Amino acid sequence: MSAASQARRRRGADDLEIVAFERGRFTSYSACGIPYFLGGLVPRAEQLIARSPETFRDAYAVDVRIRHEVTEVDLGRGAVRARNLENGEEHWEGFDQLLVATGGEPLRPPLPGAEAKGIFGVQTLEDGLAVRRAFDEEEPRRAVVVGAGYIGLEMAEAFKMQGLDVSVVHRDSQPMPTLDPDMGVLVADAMRKMGISVHSGEEVVGFDARQGRVTAVVTERRSIPADIVVLGLGVRPSTTLAVAAGIPNGPSGGIRVDRRMRTTIEGVWAAGDCAEKFHRISRGPVSIALGTHANKEGRVAGINIGGGDAAFPGVIGTAVTKVCEWEVARTGLRESEAPGAGFEPLGVVVDSTTRAGYYPGAQPIKTKLVVEKGTGRLLGAQIVGREGAAKRIDVLAAVLWSGLGVDEILNLDLSYSPPYSPVWDPVLIAARKAWERVEDTVDECR
């Protein structure tokens, strides 16, 4: 819908007809907001909807057809086959330009018992509404979250806020596999202190059910009783439709696009979780499902479809989440993945506070920088801390994007005032320490 809006800005309704097919009932809602709706922080699901199909129809002259699934794309004819999910009718709709914005699909390993009632994904707003209904109707007491990435941790928080007993089970050594283990362990510790059971390094092998309703999550090592289960195992680009039509994927499994979000086929565009992204630090293709990328890519595609010229320059893997009082953020490459991208990394972890130490509300913040040995070039950063910690990742994302080294970062003119920062901001302290380590390493080589 970002693309539709941008295309419409450039070309009026008399010049460009825009038809949008959506399998679900909703357009333009915040999928990232679902855990906060389920936790009760956001009382009504409608609050997550930015613009309704009616708004798009009325204000943007976009012909939105909800509950319509596109089942086939015929590039030769320049048409898509759409199925009305209400009545099963199908028709072909022609196009001059096609945008594929099919999003991501949740990873769902075929585990025994996975079809039991009480097991949910939380990818779409419909999913969220189903979990909410289960809360109201079943009054579950014990929740198990499978997976400890962003959505897993956010759902653990949501269940906790609803007063449930919460367990998280996942296969990696620490929660948040997008962090290095030395930072992820802090998240695990914080979760346990909040009373969440964390079972790391455990593969789920199936689910127990009674009368078709889930009763336990079974791992290699134990059976965890559960009244409700959420699967947060990540998503992959949803490209089945595009691939069947002959629109090629890239090596990451997302639809291959250029910087203007055009696929390899003239007149066919892709944007959002279904589209491959270019990682500016590893210089390789990646699939990252995130609303902020999807929005930017949609804008770029829409400008280009509308006859303008815009480019999406890629991503650096920035992400942030919160688990109750804890804030977690990351950008760039982990120490553990830097060698795979051709860098010899150095990891430096620094403790500081979010405000001047004497100022009320100063909170702990732990910052890890991943820098290149020898040069001190920043490769990535991770933050775990409390209130006021996480958004500092944006400063590191900005300098990582700009290609600065820690010797330059340590002198950055960042804002200082006791309510906001120590006289050396945690970002600067981390850069200083990292640069000292780089200099030490250079000395070692002499």
Added chain:
Amino acid sequence: MSAASQARRRRGADDLEIVAFERGRFTSYSACGIPYFLGGLVPRAEQLIARSPETFRDAYAVDVRIRHEVTEVDLGRGAVRARNLENGEEHWEGFDQLLVATGGEPLRPPLPGAEAKGIFGVQTLEDGLAVRRAFDEEEPRRAVVVGAGYIGLEMAEAFKMQGLDVSVVHRDSQPMPTLDPDMGVLVADAMRKMGISVHSGEEVVGFDARQGRVTAVVTERRSIPADIVVLGLGVRPSTTLAVAAGIPNGPSGGIRVDRRMRTTIEGVWAAGDCAEKFHRISRGPVSIALGTHANKEGRVAGINIGGGDAAFPGVIGTAVTKVCEWEVARTGLRESEAPGAGFEPLGVVVDSTTRAGYYPGAQPIKTKLVVEKGTGRLLGAQIVGREGAAKRIDVLAAVLWSGLGVDEILNLDLSYSPPYSPVWDPVLIAARKAWERVEDTVDECR
């Protein structure tokens, strides 16, 4: 003391003798914390002291002599004359290397009545303690702050927190003259809503006193009753001692230094509020009194004095403050000062929220970007908002430092999650709008 610590890190006590003269009683304290001590947020003045003279003596082998004022520098002899303020004795101390770190001195126009009791500056910790004593002993009810820069606004907040009636009187059209007036007016509005009287555009002409104690601040237009007055009229570099010794100032009135913080004289260094700074956007010399610059410069000077090699790359004028619930931040050039630096500016102001709109605690944030017409290069930014607004200036400072244009900034991979940001962060929205304005302006020229 930053310099002393860094020099000591590189050269041990057997290799380098370090003597530090300090006119006051304290070393290494947070002058920026004084308003929070006076507002009662920081209960004890000792909390503002990072390291005592004893710590420097014992842990760093720095011979700190408090209550010693250096009254003369003899570059030819390589010696300073120091006066013991306790007993009036003087002696000459030789040096191989000299660091001038005399700081800033408050601007104090010679106004009639300015010597009355109850009128204070708040530059040193001694000043702060004197105001605190006045609180306790005189129980003032009506406070007037003269000046509406950072210290003025922070003192207005402090008085407000102590339950006083507070007036702020200042000569500019809006508070916070480091903001453009269209942003400064937001600060004035917020202050008035908090019950602070703001008299803008009024020059103070003198003070009324009874029995030697201040009773009113007199402006061209009115007399404002006052039991206590704080002067926050800014500071200038304190260079009298250096200039008398033949150490030259630069055009900004601070001691001229190179990037290594060396003055024009071999073996003589300067750092902190007394030293001139290079502004990376205007490409000219400036004087900015700020603890974070002082610390960085001290570090650089100390590394170089200790035989290392470090450079201070300059400043871009980043600053932040809070006035009760309002947060104010800025970096780079104001729209109004950009032409003087040779840029044709475009100012764009955007309203957004600090979190996703539906997330509890989302607060208003107004962001102004100043960009160069035609190119879209970022020249400066200003933020006025509530909780979570101000520190976003650091992202803009980082990209301003790196020389990015708003067309690059709008696609930055900044972190997104509903508790921290809308799906388009306010920084990105501002860059988008600014880029649209730049494109419109380019179209106009065609």
